[in-house]
Amino acid sequence: MTAPLAHRARQAGPARPAGPAHRLPPDATARAVQVAVAAGAAAVLALWWQDTEHVTGAAQWLTGAGRITGLLAGYAAPVLLLLMARLPVLERGVGADRLARWHAWGGRYLVGLLAVHVLTVIWGYALADGRGPLGEGVDILLHWPEMLKATLATLLLLGTGLVSARAARRRLSHETWYYLHLATYLAVALGFGHQLATGTDLGPGPARLGWTALYLGTALLLGWYRLAVPRLRDRRHRLTVAEVRPEGPGVVSVYLTGRRLPELRAEPGQFFRLEFRTRELRWAANPYSLSAPAHPHFLRFTVKDLGTHSAAVAALRPGTGVRAEGPYGAFTARRHRTRQVLLLGAGVGITPLRALFETLPGELTLVQRARSDQDVLFRAELALVAGRRGARVHELLGSRAEIGDLGTALARLVPDLARHEVYLCGPPRFSADAVRALRGAGVPRGRIHHESFAL
Ligand SMILES: Cc1cc2nc3c(=O)[nH]c(=O)nc-3n(C[C@H](O)[C@H](O)[C@H](O)COP(=O)(O)OP(=O)(O)OC[C@H]3O[C@@H](n4cnc5c(N)ncnc54)[C@H](O)[C@@H]3O)c2cc1C
Structure with a gap:
């Protein structure tokens, strides 16, 4: 059975790349x-x-x-x-x-x-x-x-x-x-x-x-x-959980609905601090990125169970109240400058990239790094967006030893790597390896935009 909200997010709408709101230099x-x-x-x-x-x-x-x-x-x-x-x-x-x-x-x-x-x-x-x-x-x-x-x-x-x-x-x-x-x-x-x-x-x-x-x-x-x-904002938007859906091992998407959502002006790549109104989770406001562009009637977040808060998200019931602080973050189209863009994500770091993949202007290539086939997130909807936009999606699967040198693997998947601007999000070790590999391939530091999931 396909639930309505999930279905709409997966459909991913017509490609609607949005230009950056300002043309100031990114920094x-x-x-x-x-x-x-x-x-x-x-x-x-x-x-x-x-x-x-x-x-x-x-x-x-x-x-x-x-x-x-x-x-x-x-x-x-x-x-x-x-x-x-x-x-x-x-x-x-x-x-x-x-x-x-x-x-x-x-x-x-x-x-x-x-x-x-x-x-x-x-x-x-x-x-x-x-x-x-x-x-x-x-x-x-x-x-x-x-x-x-x-x-x-x-x-x-x-x-x-x-x-x-x-x-x-x-x-x-x-x-x-x-x-x-x-x-x-x-x-x-x-x-x-x-x-x-x-x-x-x-x-x-x-x-x-x-x-x-x-x-x-x-x-x-x-x-x-x-x-x-x-x-x-809480009083104005009255956010509640509409639906929770499994996405992969230990990963769920949570759909929030509420009033006047477009007023939030949430941009793909941004995150909210979510406090769920349950006895267990009250007092903890944890950051989660939008995993789909904000829809006038719902917001989607995708959460991996890395600890108490993130694990409890899977058990949330529809109707649970949510206090959402945000949107925050500069990992958005405002940083975009170059026609060719590589979106490089590992693990649950793919979430903000999934939202950006739908809306970022330019020629896009998305590379998802995951340990195994089951760990790949959003495969069907990424393929759908890629088809609509004429963009490319690659999966880089296996252990670090199996992948070998990350720079060589990326150069194989992304011709002209040095000409790309890169949006990067993943665990700290992966991100450090990726920055080294990209710099080694000739991508200037100022064209690597990195979102860290550790504040
Ligand atoms: C900007 C940003 C965007 C994120 N987006 C996503 C996402 O889309 N999907 C996803 O699954 N995860 C995302 N995360 C990571 C997510 O916030 C943590 O995994 C989650 O908060 C862990 O909380 P926990 O209680 O489950 O685990 P814990 O065991 O308490 O913590 C696990 C790790 O998360 C860190 N952490 C815990 N609480 C917070 C907090 N309030 N603020 C910052 N770091 C915290 C801890 O320092 C630790 O490194 C994001 C993090 C940041 C900073």
Whole structure:
């Protein structure tokens, strides 16, 4: 029996390649963000420069280092939160995976800056006062305004740094790590008073106003995009599970239906964070990509059982409520520049490529890497789309040893590989091998668009 929604997704509609909405260079937003963040950091350093006539002696050098690292840490904290604020311009222009990488990388710097700030300030003042660092530290903690809150903030941030270190993260479930990580919001709020009360470079005037605006603006944007928008969308679209269908071993497609779906403006290649309203899955919002272009009456996601959340999706019943945050992601036609396109997917990484295969303009070749014949996903519908579009589909089956060198295998399947733009999605090891193979075949780095399923 063919159920109506599944049937419509499999029919895949007439080929309807869509042109990219903007013709900006693919990395324009990312570069603009990097320039803006660097300019902000330079402006912060200028605050110290403007307030410093001369630096003489070890004590002044140390407190100077403390002021600079304190200012940079105070600036980095809201910037790192803004990267995670789900701002549509960043989610679509930079991409959630790259934002998460920048956030993690910046988080390590923030922890380093804070540690140096604390040590150099205490040591510098201890030298100036001619006392030991321990006594000076206790004095600062007990008598300077807002210091207790700032100390708690520092401890929370250092603790977050510890639980985010690779070794610790491997031992924690994603949800435990995520909820512990939320302590950073409290830490940033607690640290703000200290910056205004004791920051000698943030006295009354434009600097203080700008600093306050940065923190207030960040709080408003976070509140709007992370709390208000998902709830408003939830009420407007009222998504529910319409159907769950097996697709392959451990893989199911889940169809969501709801009201006013076209207003979501979801693009092929994008993903949503889905929270299913069951007792087991409430509180966990996991990311899943659209595995078919958004239909006016349903959205399709295809999920492989890799853990508790993804395995429970197979047992969802029609009518289950769903909170969907999104659409997010920059792995879309907006990155498309070249006529010849290779869509290269492995395992469940084929999901966003399946949606893009239907709509991306140009001459398309799709290569699906799977361990065995049973693991191939969407075979029939990919063939249907390929027939309609005059596109090519290849399957690369077998173990790594059977496939041999990935570059050679790809060159055999895709003539003129170097002229292609590539959309790549698969497990980390496959993606790393694929990037190496593609670079070796002469595909420039800027023409390889990669979506990572690990945020
Ligand atoms: C942008 C994006 C798109 C994705 N699209 C698909 C898709 O279309 N189909 C599909 O089957 N899978 C997809 N995934 C992967 C999917 O989100 C994870 O497999 C799923 O969340 C695992 O959760 P779990 O509780 O079942 O397993 P766990 O055992 O909890 O986790 C397994 C792995 O998934 C990671 N993970 C768990 N929860 C999250 C989370 N909330 N956010 C990010 N990573 C998490 C864990 O760090 C771990 O590496 C996507 C991931 C991302 C980041």
